[in-house]
Amino acid sequence: MKILGIETSCDETGIAIYDDVNGLIANQLYSQIKLHADYGGVVPELASRDHIRKTVPLIQAALKQANLTAQDIDGVAYTAGPGLIGALMVGASIGRSLAYAWNVPAVAVHHMEGHLLAPMLEDNPPEFPFVALLVSGGHTQLISVTGIGKYELIGESIDDAAGEAFDKTAKLLGLDYPGGVKLSKLAEQSSGARFNFPRPMTDRPGLDFSFSGLKTAAANMIHQHSDNNIIDPQTKADIARAFEDALVDTLVIKVRRALEQTGFKNLVVAGGVSANKTLRTKLTELMHQRKGKVFYPRLEFCTDNGAMIAYAGMIHLKERQYSDLVISVKPRWPLSDLNVG
CATH class of the missing domain: 3.30.420.40 (ATPase, nucleotide binding domain)
Structure with missing residues (x-):
């Protein structure tokens, strides 16, 4: 066929x-x-x-x-x-x-x-059941998947999607559209740990996300360190690093909760933000700790x-x-x- x-x-x-x-x-x-x-x-x-x-x-x-x-x-x-x-x-x-x-x-x-x-297109496809993290410019969702056509939404963003928050924060930093990938590359130039942003909605139960406040925290930090709307390159990189770390940590914390809630051993991560290197590294570490497996589509x-x-x-x-x-x-x-x- x-x-x-x-x-x-x-x-x-x-x-x-x-x-x-x-x-x-x-x-x-x-x-x-x-x-x-x-x-x-x-x-x-x-x-x-x-x-x-x-x-x-x-x-x-x-x-x-x-x-x-x-x-x-x-x-x-x-x-x-x-x-x-x-x-x-x-x-x-x-x-x-x-x-x-x-x-x-x-x-x-x-x-x-x-x-x-999409991970089913790979040589080593995931087996059911699994938790799916769908994370893109338009959606941030956690899905319990027990088979084809058997999908239960267990968590989602109540405002900006993760990819949308990436792009909006990148724009605040003066990066061209689409800014998410550019923000991640800028973050690699950071010495790290200079700034610390909140991990939103991780201090309460549940699997929902909220990234609008994180974006506001980044905007305030940019404003505090700007001189006539000019911010030095190192500060830009450090803010980008802090923002990416906070967003990725939030996703990882909620994924851990979803795995604990469902008891599933397999995790699927898909959507544009699933290509993010920091996210892949931290989720791979999480699944290694839990003796589970994580599956991604190829980057394209x-x-x-x-x-x-x-x-x-x-x-x-x-x-x-x-x-x-x-x-x-x-x-x-x-x-x-x-x-x-």
Whole structure:
């Protein structure tokens, strides 16, 4: 079974083809970072227009990469939410139309389920059950996963997502968009331990997150050490280090609680922030201490991509969970809505 996957939920156009025998056989990705950089963030209308320009050419490129024709495709999967409604409509319209024209089934895939299942693309996939930490620019969630379609949300951010807090703090430090990766690189230049920020909501029970206060703490520290809005490079690096350490420690503390609460031995970490080196190091140490295992997607599959959508689509198509002819997207779509049985 060969599945075409289409991902257009935000600012990456991802197209992939997954074969249930040979694995991933084509992967194409176009990032809109340069398009949105001048605006300091994603502009939804520009994102939608760029998806319109790029999606079909990337589908053609994926077919060529896999040495396939439309007649070889057995199904089409597309991201139906959550995400930017205009961007989602581009992928959904193209995906559902191609499935109709090619006379193959289509499936609407949940974006976060795609991230959750991305480690399944690796040679050593996780076994159920596991705790999943989904951490990106738009989401910070802890999920108890006992099987495909068996997802229980046990913790989430009540305000800014972790990736959003990274980007906003990076902007306060004068770093270009997208700033999260740049902040982490800047933190590597720190001598360490000069500043200390709070680990929010770790002094109370529960698994929810809050990062807006941490961002405010960083903003206040930047203001205190600025002279006419100029801050010296070493202080910038030290603030970046303190911010990253506080955010990562908060994630690790909540992950530990989730593992204790569920009793699970396996941890999956996915989403754009899962590529963060400090987070990976500390979670690897945590799982070593707990005699458990942690699983990540490869770096290219941490951010949005078509491969995870093609894989998730294959799983649902094998269960004959098809989409009807109505093209419908869900900008807001709780993962728990997918629960079966």
